[in-house]
Amino acid sequence: MKANATDAPHPAPAAALAPDQAVTALYQAHALGLIRLAVVMLGDRPAAEDVVQEAFCGLYRRWHTLSDTTKALSYVRSSVINGCRSVLRRRNRAPAGQAGDRPVESAEAAALVSEEHQQVLTAIRALPDRQREALVLRFYLDLDEAGIAAAMQVSRGTVKSTTSRALAALGRILGEQS
Amino acid sequence: MNTIEDRIRAAARAAADTVPQDSVPPLRLPPEQGSARSRPGWGGWARRLTPLAAAVAVVVVVIAAVGIGRAMHSPADRAPTTTSGPGPVLAGPPISSYVSSGQVPPYYVAITSRGNPNLDPSYAVVKATVSGKTLATIGPSVAGGTILAVTAAADDRTFVLDEQHWSDSENQGYGTRTFYEFRLSSAGRPGPLTRLPMIVPNGQLLTGLAMSPDGSKLAITVEPDNDKNEPNLTTVSVYTLATGAVRTWTGNGTIGTIGDDARSLSWTADGRTLAFDWLSASGPQGMGVRLLDLGASGRSLLADSRQVVSAAVQAPDATPTSTAPVSSVPTISVPAISIPAVPVFARPTATATATDRPAVTPSAASSSSLAITVPTCQQDSIITPDGSAVVCSAIATVGMKITASGLTRGAVTEFREYSAATGKITRILGQWRFASVGALSVEVLWSNPSGSVLIGVIPNAAGGRVGVIRGDTFSPLPAQVAGVSALTGTW
Numbered sequence: 001m002k003a004n005a006t007d008a009p010h011p012a013p014a015a016a017l018a019p020d021q022a023v024t025a026l027y028q029a030h031a032l033g034l035i036r037l038a039v040v041m042l043g044d045r046p047a048a049e050d051v052v053q054e055a056f057c058g059l060y061r062r063w064h065t066l067s068d069t070t071k072a073l074s075y076v077r078s079s080v081i082n083g084c085r086s087v088l089r090r091r092n093r094a095p096a097g098q099a100g101d102r103p104v105e106s107a108e109a110a111a112l113v114s115e116e117h118q119q120v121l122t123a124i125r126a127l128p129d130r131q132r133e134a135l136v137l138r139f140y141l142d143l144d145e146a147g148i149a150a151a152m153q154v155s156r157g158t159v160k161s162t163t164s165r166a167l168a169a170l171g172r173i174l175g176e177q178s
Numbered sequence: 179m180n181t182i183e184d185r186i187r188a189a190a191r192a193a194a195d196t197v198p199q200d201s202v203p204p205l206r207l208p209p210e211q212g213s214a215r216s217r218p219g220w221g222g223w224a225r226r227l228t229p230l231a232a233a234v235a236v237v238v239v240v241i242a243a244v245g246i247g248r249a250m251h252s253p254a255d256r257a258p259t260t261t262s263g264p265g266p267v268l269a270g271p272p273i274s275s276y277v278s279s280g281q282v283p284p285y286y287v288a289i290t291s292r293g294n295p296n297l298d299p300s301y302a303v304v305k306a307t308v309s310g311k312t313l314a315t316i317g318p319s320v321a322g323g324t325i326l327a328v329t330a331a332a333d334d335r336t337f338v339l340d341e342q343h344w345s346d347s348e349n350q351g352y353g354t355r356t357f358y359e360f361r362l363s364s365a366g367r368p369g370p371l372t373r374l375p376m377i378v379p380n381g382q383l384l385t386g387l388a389m390s391p392d393g394s395k396l397a398i399t400v401e402p403d404n405d406k407n408e409p410n411l412t413t414v415s416v417y418t419l420a421t422g423a424v425r426t427w428t429g430n431g432t433i434g435t436i437g438d439d440a441r442s443l444s445w446t447a448d449g450r451t452l453a454f455d456w457l458s459a460s461g462p463q464g465m466g467v468r469l470l471d472l473g474a475s476g477r478s479l480l481a482d483s484r485q486v487v488s489a490a491v492q493a494p495d496a497t498p499t500s501t502a503p504v505s506s507v508p509t510i511s512v513p514a515i516s517i518p519a520v521p522v523f524a525r526p527t528a529t530a531t532a533t534d535r536p537a538v539t540p541s542a543a544s545s546s547s548l549a550i551t552v553p554t555c556q557q558d559s560i561i562t563p564d565g566s567a568v569v570c571s572a573i574a575t576v577g578m579k580i581t582a583s584g585l586t587r588g589a590v591t592e593f594r595e596y597s598a599a600t601g602k603i604t605r606i607l608g609q610w611r612f613a614s615v616g617a618l619s620v621e622v623l624w625s626n627p628s629g630s631v632l633i634g635v636i637p638n639a640a641g642g643r644v645g646v647i648r649g650d651t652f653s654p655l656p657a658q659v660a661g662v663s664a665l666t667g668t669w
Contacts, residue, residue, distance in 0.1 A: 020207055027205040035202060036194035043193065049203055060207050061641070113192045120189035128410075139183055140190035155352050155381070171182050 019063040026072055027056050034080050040136050041084040043121060051083035077151050081137075085129050123173040130154070131166030138163055264590040264611040267636070270651030274308045281631055282307060282646055283334035283624070285366045286667035287316075289325055299324035299344040302337075304366055310656030310664070313366040318344070319358055319373070326355075326438040328668045331393035332447060332563065335362045337668070338374065338389050338396060340438055354380040355438075357387075357396065359419070375422045376415075385412065385433045386454065388443035391563060394419055397443050397452055399433045410459035414452070414479055416472060427470065429479030430459040434558065440668060441558035446565040447627065453561035453568060456485075467559045467568050469598065486568050487559065487596045553592045560622050562629040567595040567604055569629050571620040573637065577613070589615045589637050593622060593647055595629050607632060608647045616640045624669040635665060 031052055038048030055076045063072075113121070124132055130152065137148045148159045276282035284307050291300040302316040302325050316339070318325055324344035330337050337360055342353040355378035358371040378384045378400055386399035396417045403411050410430045417424045433454050434442030444453045451469050458464020466488040474482035553572035561568050570593070577588035593607040607630075619642025624633040632647040633655075644664040645654040655664045 023207065024205055031202045031205070032197065032199060036197045039197055040190045040193045045197065048197075053203075053206060056205055057207060113189075113196065116185070117189035117192040120185050121193055124186065124189070135186055136190060139186040140194065157381075158352065167182055170186070174182070174185070 019060060022072075023056055023060045023063060026059070026076070030073060030076070031056070034077065037077075037136065037141065038080055038084050040121070040140050041081075041125070041132065042087055043125060044087075047087050048084075051080055051087060055079035055083055074150055078153060081133055081151055085133070088125070088129070120170075120174065123170055126173065127166055127169055130158075130162050131169060134159060134162045135166045135170065264592075264609045265650065267610045267612075268651045270646060270648060270653035273646060273653050273655055276631070276646050276653065277308050281626060282633065283669045284308070285313070285334055285362055286664065286669045287328045287330065287337050288664060288666045288668070289328060290666070301325050302328055302339055304362060304368055305664070305667070306366060307655065307669070314368050316360065316368055316371070319356070319371050327387060327440040329387050329389045329396075329440045330668045331389050332391035333393065334669060336360075336389065336393040337362070338387070339371070340384070340387055340440070352381050352383060354378065355384050374417075374419060376417050376424070384438050386439050386442035388440065388445060388452070390445050390449050391447045392449060395449065397445070399443065399454065401432070412479065414454070414470065416452070425472075427477055427479040427482060431464065431479075432457045432459075439558065441560070441621070441623075444560035445563075446561055447563035448565070451561065451565055453486075453559070454483075455558060467561075467570070467596075469561065469568075486598055486601050487555070487570065488601075553590055555594065558621065560625055561598065562595070562625050563627045564629075565598055567598055567629045569593060569595050569622050569625055569632065571608075571622045571634060573618050573620040575618065576611070587615060588613045589618060591620050591636055593632055593634060605629065607649060608634065608636065608652065609650060610636065610652075612637055614639060616642075619643075619665075623667060633667075633669060641665070 034052045034055070035045075035048050038051045039045055042048050042051070058079055059072060059076045062075075124135055127135070133152055134148060137143045137151055141147075143151065145156045145159045148163075149156045152159065154162070273282070277284050286305050286307055287302050288305060289300050289302055291298045299318070301318065303312050304314040304316070305312055316325070317323075318341050320343075322344055323341050325339050325341050327340040328337055329340075339358045339360070341356050341358060357374040357376060359374055360368045360371050362368055374396065376396070376398065378398065382403075383401040384398065385401060386397070388397045389395070390397070396419060397414065398417070399412060399414050401412055410432070412429055412431055412433055414427045414429075414433075415424050416426075433439075433456060442455045445451070446453075450472055452472055453467055453469050456464065456466060456468045464485075466485050468480075468483040468485050470479065470483040476482045553574040555570035555572045559568050559570035572592040572594055574590050575587050576590055589612045591608055591610050591612070594603055595605040595607070596602065597604045615637035616639050619635050619637050621635040621642075622632055623635065623644065626632070630648065633644065634647050635642045635644050636647075636652060637643075642665060643654055643657065644667065645652045655667075
């Protein structure tokens, strides 16, 4: 089963709309799924919303340069993934002990996620960028290798090996914790 | 027991389900679509191979935590500044005066694309610094190629292009790289392309390249085993172009943040030191700018280099930003308490009260929405050619507010120079305040020998502006001529 919202039906043909209308329509159709994707990556709802907003603003700024607007969703999904990567790297840059070195997950959200899930999510977020992204795209969005390769902008071979390594690493982390 | 895959699926869906269906905030588009149409060169900036570049350029923001409160540092700890705090951008002399006096090189090479650089192949253009006119266009050496990056020698005549086969698929980051050198005539006309002997094989990730100032060497950094057994392994190879000889250093970590980054490496003029942005595989304490001693006999990247600027401890060493005299400038202290990051699109809920403000006082802040940060260096710092300092560009968001018409924000910038000997801040250029900005663009593109004159990017209402920075003055380059922005310029 695929995750829902990022696979929502495409809005009206983008070419028929003004850029702001086209981007807004795309946002309305896919924002929920992309915010959820970013929340899985980041564990931080406000940051997830910011990443998605910025991704769509970036798409809007570049709309006139898109030679194929049907690739807009692929573009904005890649932007969200890369935006999440930037957020996580900024967190890693924070001085030790300050708020930036950990997800600022809200108490409300944390309460809705069981300890088991929190443990798995924490382990996923501790993985290197590409490993984390490969796992989330594979097991949350249920993308196939080609789709993951497109979103991560790597080769299919890289997807396969990265996913394999990520699963092994995650198993080790969770094994050590349990 | 559930498989690991099942556990991932369940955990991810649980996290996703914390976002209710009816809770998506409205989209707030920036107001500059019209200007975007008039900025055909924006794609050139974004062309750095992948949307990651665009994300880095646009989302450059904000440190993770901000110290609150003030502390008086000892004079030795204070950062000498050219100003007493962020102020307006002061107009500098015309670019022509810089070029005619030999302070700034007359030509640059930029990378651009006829469409979206993520979807269309790119090529190089030679431009005049003063007029912005395109003097020549240089396509890939072979049909079906794309040019990804360019690096220059100090003579402003010798350039190397980084090229690979173009594919409209997703594999641009891992294709085989080839390298071509060309020279400009005194009139800025390019000679023939000469293929250089090295390649970066298919499957390896090129993370940095930089030509030595005398044009005799090319430094290339690669993650050679990125998708197999050693994802953290980085190699730095320095090729002697005349002989093909190569020296290689290895270490566990990452250089730069994007592929084909011609700004993640920089040389000193004597060719003895290579500066690089480094993220250690061991964690954030190892993130910063390191200087590799090219005369060292070893092969260990870390043993033969030393860290000059640590990104992890930047915030407590943040620069003075008040209007107080230098002798009594308060600086941001290591915080007794901290507040979370304020991302680009801050939520309406204030993260700090007005009384919590550090020295940075947002000029356009509303009481209902404040983004208070201190400037933080972005990636791609460079070493000055004389080897005295590492220059980084820093930016912070101030005065962010959300109104009925959308989000507005201001910014403060600094171009900091850290002593290569001590790691202390020795000079700050471009300490400016911007009431309203679009993208949070800031970057150092070029430095004169001592770092007293820079070419850099500062924010404006759109994607940023390139110009010459000296003290607190800024002399803008012609914004866009013939569809190519100077934002990707290499001098």
